[in-house]
Amino acid sequence: MSLWWSLVDHPVFTPGTLDRPWDVVIVGGGFSGLWTAHHLNAWEPTLRIAVLEKNRVGSGASGRNGGWVSSLYPIEDHKLLKHTTAESVLSLHVHLRKSIDEIGGFAEREGIDCGFAKGGSLTIARNEGQLKRLTSHIEPEYTLLGARETRSRIQMRGALGSTFTPHCAAINPAALVAGLARSLEKRGVSIFENTEGLISSSNSVSVDGNNLESKFVVRATEAYHEGTRDQVPIYSLMIATEPLPPQVFDEIRISNRETFAEGSHLVTYAQRTADERLAIGGRGAPYTWGSRRKDASEHHRKDHQRLREMAKDWFPILSKFDFTHSWGGAVGVTRDWAPYVRTDENYGEMGGYAGDGVALSYLAAGAMADLILEKKTDRSDLPFVQWKNAKWEPEPLRWLAINGAIRLSGLADKEEKRTNQSSGIMKILSSITGQ
Numbered sequence: 001m002s003l004w005w006s007l008v009d010h011p012v013f014t015p016g017t018l019d020r021p022w023d024v025v026i027v028g029g030g031f032s033g034l035w036t037a038h039h040l041n042a043w044e045p046t047l048r049i050a051v052l053e054k055n056r057v058g059s060g061a062s063g064r065n066g067g068w069v070s071s072l073y074p075i076e077d078h079k080l081l082k083h084t085t086a087e088s089v090l091s092l093h094v095h096l097r098k099s100i101d102e103i104g105g106f107a108e109r110e111g112i113d114c115g116f117a118k119g120g121s122l123t124i125a126r127n128e129g130q131l132k133r134l135t136s137h138i139e140p141e142y143t144l145l146g147a148r149e150t151r152s153r154i155q156m157r158g159a160l161g162s163t164f165t166p167h168c169a170a171i172n173p174a175a176l177v178a179g180l181a182r183s184l185e186k187r188g189v190s191i192f193e194n195t196e197g198l199i200s201s202s203n204s205v206s207v208d209g210n211n212l213e214s215k216f217v218v219r220a221t222e223a224y225h226e227g228t229r230d231q232v233p234i235y236s237l238m239i240a241t242e243p244l245p246p247q248v249f250d251e252i253r254i255s256n257r258e259t260f261a262e263g264s265h266l267v268t269y270a271q272r273t274a275d276e277r278l279a280i281g282g283r284g285a286p287y288t289w290g291s292r293r294k295d296a297s298e299h300h301r302k303d304h305q306r307l308r309e310m311a312k313d314w315f316p317i318l319s320k321f322d323f324t325h326s327w328g329g330a331v332g333v334t335r336d337w338a339p340y341v342r343t344d345e346n347y348g349e350m351g352g353y354a355g356d357g358v359a360l361s362y363l364a365a366g367a368m369a370d371l372i373l374e375k376k377t378d379r380s381d382l383p384f385v386q387w388k389n390a391k392w393e394p395e396p397l398r399w400l401a402i403n404g405a406i407r408l409s410g411l412a413d414k415e416e417k418r419t420n421q422s423s424g425i426m427k428i429l430s431s432i433t434g435q
């Protein structure tokens with residue numbers, strides 16, 4: 001179980017019968033599905049909406065993630081600009097930043113104690129290779145901090161500098177997902193847990209072989225949309241410490257609960273939690289053949305151990321404390337790393353957030369609601385709307401390329417640590433991933 005769910009009571013729902021006419025049936029009870037219901041209900045409170053969740057709400061990535069409510073977007077602007085206008089790209093960034101505050105405002109209004117703290121985010125360079133990469137391109141809304149300024153915010157061993165953006169908040173995501181689902185039920189949305197919805201090729205949905213009557217069907221299953229070439233599940237693993245005494249944070253700081261990461265090639269991410277732990281995550285676990293998600297890969301022993309070692313390398317004081325939780329999950333990654341919100345007549349699908357889905361799913365769900373209800377808003381023109389993704393390569397190419405890329409990223413980090421220079425391996429990797 002994730003740290004997050006160990007701190008939160010699971011809501012209980014009483015949705016009544018499924019066997020009635022619906023305006024919208026949403027398959028998937030994570031942030032995408034629930035925020036879609038939220039935005040639909042905000043437009044038209046009388047809509048009859050059912051959310052089907054095959055397990056419990058937030059049992060997927062939404063209740064297991066790093067809790068960064070960030071304005072990150074998986075692909076860079078120069079790639080988006082090949083497909084869309086500069087205005088649309090600018091609007092995307094404005095909307096993403098606004099989404100952070102809207103999520104915080106929603107939690108406050110609804111009294112959801114998810115520990116929302118908007119302290120911004122630091123990416124820290126610990127060797128010259130990382131520093132060169134961080135300084136080579138400073139995005140707007142990011143500030144470059146020197147070694148002294150970085151250390152006044154976070155005492156990470158070997159920090160040479162960092163970038164800082166104010167546009168990120170830390171939360172307990174399970175508390176948010178539980179609170180969101182409770183709020184939806186109060187507003188008349190029906191949430192069916194332990195209910196698997198099967199979407200057929202004719203875009204209708206059935207449960208246990210019975211077709212449901214619905215005007216519109218949404219697939220909001222992200223990394224659980226398995227075994228296809230549309231997207232692949234990439235594993236991200238997390239660990240958390242026991243609650244740490246004040247003297248630890250007197251030493252390592254993070255006083256504003258800034259989220260933070262090392263500027264390594266393999267993605268890392270971390271936060272100081274509201275109950276004074278460190279929750280730390282990273283990628284690196286191997287991709288599983290055929291784009292099938294495997295529970296075992298979400299609990300990859302070696303990678304959890306690697307994360308614990310990394311945490312102690314960042315903050316040597318952690319060797320005196322216990323790591324009490326370890327868990328993982330999968331993120332959905334499309335071939336071009338582009339998220340999507342698509343509709344076609346009475347069917348819609350969304351996902352491909354590539355690990356940036358906490359704020360992005362809120363925005364994507366808003367766009368999905370606009371499309372379903374045919375509302376023309378400035379969300380309808382955002383780059384991910386009606387985006388057509390390329391297909392992933394067939395196996396075994398896919399398996400070889402993705403696992404090769406993961407392995408090379410890890411080797412490139414080791415090379416940069418050893419040589420204190422930018423990695424040559426990365427040049428090869430960029431040509432494989434296009435990233």
Ligand SMILES: Cc1cc2nc3c(=O)[nH]c(=O)nc-3n(C[C@H](O)[C@H](O)[C@H](O)COP(=O)(O)OP(=O)(O)OC[C@H]3O[C@@H](n4cnc5c(N)ncnc54)[C@H](O)[C@@H]3O)c2cc1C
Nearest residue numbers: 028030031032054060061062065066068197329356357358
């Ligand atoms: C370890 C980890 C760390 C991450 N850290 C961050 C972070 O810090 N910041 C960030 O922005 N993003 C992060 N992400 C990504 C983020 O969590 C996801 O992008 C986001 O939660 C996706 O939400 P979702 O609702 O689309 O998918 P999910 O939360 O995965 O929900 C999909 C749901 O669909 C259900 N389902 C699947 N098939 C069916 C079916 N047939 N019938 C009914 N239900 C079905 C599943 O059980 C699941 O609950 C992280 C992800 C992971 C795994």
